[in-house]
Amino acid sequence: MAKNFAEELGLTSFKASEGWLGKFKQRHHINNGVLSRLYSSEVPQFETLAITVPKKHVFHVELNRPKQLNSITTLMWKELKDCFESLNDNSECRVILLSARGKHFTAGIDFNSLMQDSSKAEEYEDVARKAKILEKLITHCQDGITSLERCNKPILAVVHSACVGAGVDLITAADVRYCTKDAWFQVKEVDVGLAADVGTLQRLPKVVGNTSTVRELCFTARKFDSQEASELGLVSRVYSDQESAIKNVLETAVTIASKSPVAVQNTKKSLVYSQSRPNEVGLEHIKLINQAMLQSEDLKKAAIAQATKSTTEYENL
Numbered sequence: 520m521a522k523n524f525a526e527e528l529g530l531t532s533f534k535a536s537e538g539w540l541g542k543f544k545q546r547h548h549i550n551n552g553v554l555s556r557l558y559s560s561e562v563p564q565f566e567t568l569a570i571t572v573p574k575k576h577v578f579h580v581e582l583n584r585p586k587q588l589n590s591i592t593t594l595m596w597k598e599l600k601d602c603f604e605s606l607n608d609n610s611e612c613r614v615i616l617l618s619a620r621g622k623h624f625t626a627g628i629d630f631n632s633l634m635q636d637s638s639k640a641e642e643y644e645d646v647a648r649k650a651k652i653l654e655k656l657i658t659h660c661q662d663g664i665t666s667l668e669r670c671n672k673p674i675l676a677v678v679h680s681a682c683v684g685a686g687v688d689l690i691t692a693a694d695v696r697y698c699t700k701d702a703w704f705q706v707k708e709v710d711v712g713l714a715a716d717v718g719t720l721q722r723l724p725k726v727v728g729n730t731s732t733v734r735e736l737c738f739t740a741r742k743f744d745s746q747e748a749s750e751l752g753l754v755s756r757v758y759s760d761q762e763s764a765i766k767n768v769l770e771t772a773v774t775i776a777s778k779s780p781v782a783v784q785n786t787k788k789s790l791v792y793s794q795s796r797p798n799e800v801g802l803e804h805i806k807l808i809n810q811a812m813l814q815s816e817d818l819k820k821a822a823i824a825q826a827t828k829s830t831t832e833y834e835n836l
């Protein structure tokens with residue numbers, strides 16, 4: 520079509536090449552034929568993450584350092600935090616799909632970046648001064664991962680191929696996990712001389728509900744495949760390949776996006792808050808939330824839709 524216009528305008532040198540088309544799509548936020556701007560006033564832009572809006576209210580975050588196997592650098596930790604904070608504040612966004620571009624989901628922390636950052640501690644002689652530098656570094660990494668949990672929008676992760684080290688930390692902070700048949704996982708930290716420190720040891724036992732297998736995986740750093748991940752309950756479903764995984768998980772995302780954002784976001788808040796607290800404390804928390812939220816128009820709309828077997832649209836939150 521672009522070529523036809525160019526011909527009508529007498530622009531004979533214009534070829535509408537693949538390169539031009541790619542840049543045109545990027546400039547105008549077009550992904551798989553879907554115009555992102557149509558659904559979102561603001562799609563945040565990052566260097567290490569690609570954000571698109573494949574369906575109304577569904578934002579897709581992709582780890583985007585494929586040449587470096589999506590290994591996580593200082594910048595990527597920061598951008599993960601900025602991204603999920605920004606999507607938490609973006610009322611157009613109701614649900615997030617998290618996946619990765621390239622051969623692997625992620626090779627974990629980027630060794631070069633880690634070496635560079637931790638070498639800053641060597642400028643000091645004293646243990647307390649060195650420790651303070653490393654405390655800052657670990658907090659920076661933890662914040663990147665915890666931002667997924669702090670974001671009130673459900674995050675559905677789709678893992679393919681290798682998900683190593685920090686990759687496991689990352690996906691255990693997501694709400695729901697899926698993977699492809701070729702996916703494999705590794706709590707790799709002991710192999711690189713570390714006790715995992717950005718979430719796996721806290722979240723994996725709760726996700727899986729089996730401390731014996733979790734401890735074995737963490738002590739041995741043995742790889743486990745998609746079938747074992749599914750049997751453990753780390754992933755909800757295994758798909759043949761990434762394309763079919765994303766297609767199916769998008770349908771789940773669209774279902775979630777069609778529900779009341781008040782109900783969905785407070786459901787996530789309550790689940791996250793209650794996961795490491797006694798039931799009575801979690802019940803008090805949701806009681807306080809719902810004292811206000813039972814007065815929301817969403818409740819009335821949903822009740823009418825249920826009673827009349829019809830569908831309804833909800834205001835953004």
Ligand SMILES: CC/C=C\C=C\CC(=O)SCCNC(=O)CCNC(=O)[C@H](O)C(C)(C)COP(=O)(O)OP(=O)(O)OC[C@H]1O[C@@H](n2cnc3c(N)ncnc32)[C@H](O)[C@@H]1OP(=O)(O)O
Nearest residue numbers: 590626627628629630631657660681683684685707708717
């Ligand atoms: C404060 C601390 C916070 C967080 C801590 C997190 C801890 C961790 O994440 S521990 C886990 C660290 N990661 C690893 O140990 C993974 C190491 N890599 C691999 O095992 C493999 O590369 C692979 C991921 C299984 C992929 O294998 P394959 O497809 O065969 O590719 P390769 O040929 O091995 O690698 C290609 C290329 O990438 C480089 N590379 C791989 N991983 C990393 C990495 N994590 N950081 C930096 N670079 C990495 C690898 O060296 C190769 O480089 P070339 O220059 O092409 O040789």
